[in-house]
Amino acid sequence: MxxxxxxxxxxxxxxxxxxxxxxxxxxxxxxxxxxxxxxxxxxxxxxxxxxxxxxxxxxxxxxxxxxxLEIGDLDLTEDAEDGADEAVYLTIASDRLDGALPDRVTESALARQYGLTPAQLNRILRRASTEGWIERLPGYGWEFQPTLTSEQSYADSYRFRLTIEPAAILEPTFVLDRQALEHVRDQQQRLADGAIHDLDNIALFNINHVFHETIAECSRNGFFIEALRRVDNLRRLVEYRRSLPRARGVVRCREHVEIADLLLTDRRTEAAERMREHLSSVTTEKTGS
CATH class of the missing domain: 1.10.10.10 (Winged helix-like DNA-binding domain superfamily/Winged helix DNA-binding domain)
Structure with a gap:
């Protein structure tokens, strides 16, 4: 069948x-x-x-x-991806962030507004759903998920992370997932070695939030884990439009590597402090606070 x-x-x-x-x-x-x-x-x-x-x-x-095994160019849709998808995807994300789109939308309305074929629209909605900023409604239509829209809420999200992420590292239930941490550490090292210059803001955000969430998941505390995932989804669209200059990004990636190395050598107290310093610097650079 x-x-x-x-x-x-x-x-x-x-x-x-x-x-x-x-x-x-x-x-x-x-x-x-x-x-x-x-x-x-x-x-x-x-x-x-x-x-x-x-x-x-x-x-x-x-x-x-x-x-x-190997994803490669695997395509499970009937149509090959159109190179214009990325531009439309970012336009929809930007329009949503600017309040130009209502909380609930229909596929037909989106298709008309952005001149999309059914295949294009399906790919874009599937991607946005996977990334967590839109959900299909039961029966009909789609609903955008809450997102950060003001400078203050964006700054607050970083202050919140500054509180919970170092604390997650110090949880008594913390158990290091060595394989996962080594994987994300290697990703950060490649970025620091120059790969960061070849990535757009979306790809960079995805790699970086996975690094932080991987560490939080080691806490084995569902409240820390879910809280960080939620705040990452809330700030996602803002981060698509706002990123550190790549030269500064290299510095932050090196800090990620340092934090991972401290955890891999069972120096959790130092890792928590380094995480606090790292997030403090990023908070200042991105929000000016």
């Missing part, structure tokens, strides 16, 4: 997630985690992973779940 449209859509969203988060080959994917990330039930995720396994993008893992 051929895969359903839902299976193809979820599979494509998993591919988008893997690309956006730069998930490394060999990384284990878990149904429950993906279902939570994509905000769908586990059944379509399971079917989508089977489809991706058939395509050679993932493989079944010995202890359950799947591991990433």
């Amino acid at each position: 051929p895969p359903t449209q839902l299976t193809r859509q979820v599979a494509a969203r998993i591919v988008d997630y893997i690309r956006a988060e730069q998930v490394a080959t060999g990384t284990r994917l878990v149904e429950r985690t993906l279902a939570d990330q994509l905000r769908v039930s586990r059944s379509p995720v399971r079917n989508a992973l089977r489809l991706l396994a058939e395509s050679g993008a993932v493989a079944e893992a010995e202890r359950g779940g799947y591991t990433v």
